[in-house]
Amino acid sequence: MPLFIVYNPVCGDKSATKFFKEHVVPLLDKADLKPESVQETQREGHAGELISTTLSTSHEEVTIVLGSGDGTLHEIVNELYGGGSRPEAKVKIVLVPCGTANALYSSLYPPSGPDAIQDVDYRLKALKSFIGGAASYVPLSFAVTTVSAAGAPNSNKPLVSSVVISTSLHAAILRDSEQLRDEHPGIERFKIAAQQNSDKWYNARAKLLPLPGGAPQIYDPKDGAFHDFKDTSGDGSAELEGPFAYFLSTVNVDRLEPAFNITPLSRQIKPPAGSCDVIIIRPLRDPSVSADSPEARQAFVPKLWAVLGGAYQEGSHVRLRYTKSGDVVTEGDGQLVVEYARCGGWRWIPDEADPGAHWLCSDGYVTGIGKGQTAESKIPPATEGNIVVCAS
Numbered sequence: 001m002p003l004f005i006v007y008n009p010v011c012g013d014k015s016a017t018k019f020f021k022e023h024v025v026p027l028l029d030k031a032d033l034k035p036e037s038v039q040e041t042q043r044e045g046h047a048g049e050l051i052s053t054t055l056s057t058s059h060e061e062v063t064i065v066l067g068s069g070d071g072t073l074h075e076i077v078n079e080l081y082g083g084g085s086r087p088e089a090k091v092k093i094v095l096v097p098c099g100t101a102n103a104l105y106s107s108l109y110p111p112s113g114p115d116a117i118q119d120v121d122y123r124l125k126a127l128k129s130f131i132g133g134a135a136s137y138v139p140l141s142f143a144v145t146t147v148s149a150a151g152a153p154n155s156n157k158p159l160v161s162s163v164v165i166s167t168s169l170h171a172a173i174l175r176d177s178e179q180l181r182d183e184h185p186g187i188e189r190f191k192i193a194a195q196q197n198s199d200k201w202y203n204a205r206a207k208l209l210p211l212p213g214g215a216p217q218i219y220d221p222k223d224g225a226f227h228d229f230k231d232t233s234g235d236g237s238a239e240l241e242g243p244f245a246y247f248l249s250t251v252n253v254d255r256l257e258p259a260f261n262i263t264p265l266s267r268q269i270k271p272p273a274g275s276c277d278v279i280i281i282r283p284l285r286d287p288s289v290s291a292d293s294p295e296a297r298q299a300f301v302p303k304l305w306a307v308l309g310g311a312y313q314e315g316s317h318v319r320l321r322y323t324k325s326g327d328v329v330t331e332g333d334g335q336l337v338v339e340y341a342r343c344g345g346w347r348w349i350p351d352e353a354d355p356g357a358h359w360l361c362s363d364g365y366v367t368g369i370g371k372g373q374t375a376e377s378k379i380p381p382a383t384e385g386n387i388v389v390c391a392s
C-alpha cells in the first residue's frame, strides 16, 4: 500500500518540520519504508487538496502518516467524506501529534499526564505500531452538520467533524483563542479565551435526536447508566430550552486535550454506532437562579469553572449536583449540574436576538450560523470504514 507523509509546519508550537526530520523520517528510513512523497501543508485547506491529488493518481488504498493537530485532520476528512473526490478509496491514517490540543491522538492513546505530549516516544506510538506491522485500526465516526434556514433550499456544504462539534462557550473559546495563537502556542490560549467568555449565556433551543435504536438517552450517575429521556416529542427527540452555558458533542474522543476529559463516558460505556455524546449546562437548572440577569450570570461563573475543572479531574464533572441553595457538590440527590446525553445528533435553534448563540465549532474550525438559520448535526451509521486511524 503506498505511503505518504503529510505534515502541517505551523500547527501547535510549529515544530512539526523539525520533529519529522529528526524522528519520523529516520524511523521510516530505518524500517526501509519509502514514502511516495513527503509534503508540508502550505496554507489553510491545503491538506485536503493534497489528499485529493494523492487519491486522483488512482490509488485504491493509501496510508498517510499525518503530522498535525485535529484541524488538519478535519480538512482531510472533509475532503474525503464531504468532498467526495474518491469516496470509495480506503485511507489509513497514522497520527503523529504535532498540534495544540491533539484531541483524537490523546483519546486513542490516553497519556500518563498532561506533559506526555512533550515526550518523543509517546508521540511516536502510532508510527511505531505501523512500522512494527501489528497496528490495529479503528474506523472514524463522523458528525455531519448542516446549517440552513427553515424551508430554504440548503446550499451550504455540510461540515464533517471527527472530534467535536459545539456551540456556546466552547465555540466562543475556539473563535477567540485563534487571535492568541502567536502569543500562546500551547493549550493555555484556550483557558484565556474561556476566562474572556465565562459569564456568557446563550439563548437557544436544542433538540436531541433519537438514537438509531430508540429514544435519546441521559446519564444517571446514581446507577452509572444511560436511560431514555422520558419526555420526547412526536418525532422522538428530546427538547431542551435554554439559555445554555455549554453545549458540546463529541465523536471518537473522550477528551479535547490530553487531560480535559469532557465526555469521559464515551470510553467507559461504549457508545452505539450512529451516536454522539453531548455535554450540556443550562444555568436555570441551578436552584439559586430564578431568572437570567447580569448578576445571575456573574454568580454562575464559579459553578461553570467547577464543571470544567471536573473535566480536568478525570471527568468528575458528570457527577456534580446542586444543593437546594445552589452549591455545587458531589453527593446527594440534587439536580445534576451537567446533562450528559447520548443521541443520534441534535438540532440547535438559536434565538435570533442573541448573536452569541450563532457560532458553531467543528473540530476547531469556527463558523457563523446566519440569522434565521439552525444547525443540525447527525451521526450517520458507520460507513464501511473507508477512513481508519491507527489506534494501537
Ligand SMILES: Nc1ncnc2c1ncn2[C@@H]1O[C@H](COP(=O)(O)OP(=O)(O)OP(=O)(O)O)[C@@H](O)[C@H]1O
Pocket (backbone or CB within 6 Å): 008, 009, 010, 011, 012, 013, 041, 042, 043, 044, 045, 046, 068, 069, 070, 071, 072, 073, 075, 098, 099, 100, 101, 102, 103, 363, 364
Ligand atoms: N502552511 C500553513 N500556513 C498557515 N496555516 C496552515 C498551513 N498549513 C495548514 N494550516 C492551517 O493550520 C491550522 C491549524 O492546524 P491544526 O488544527 O492541525 O493545529 P492546531 O490548531 O495547532 O492543533 P489542534 O487542532 O489539535 O488544537 C489548520 O486549520 C490548517 O488549515
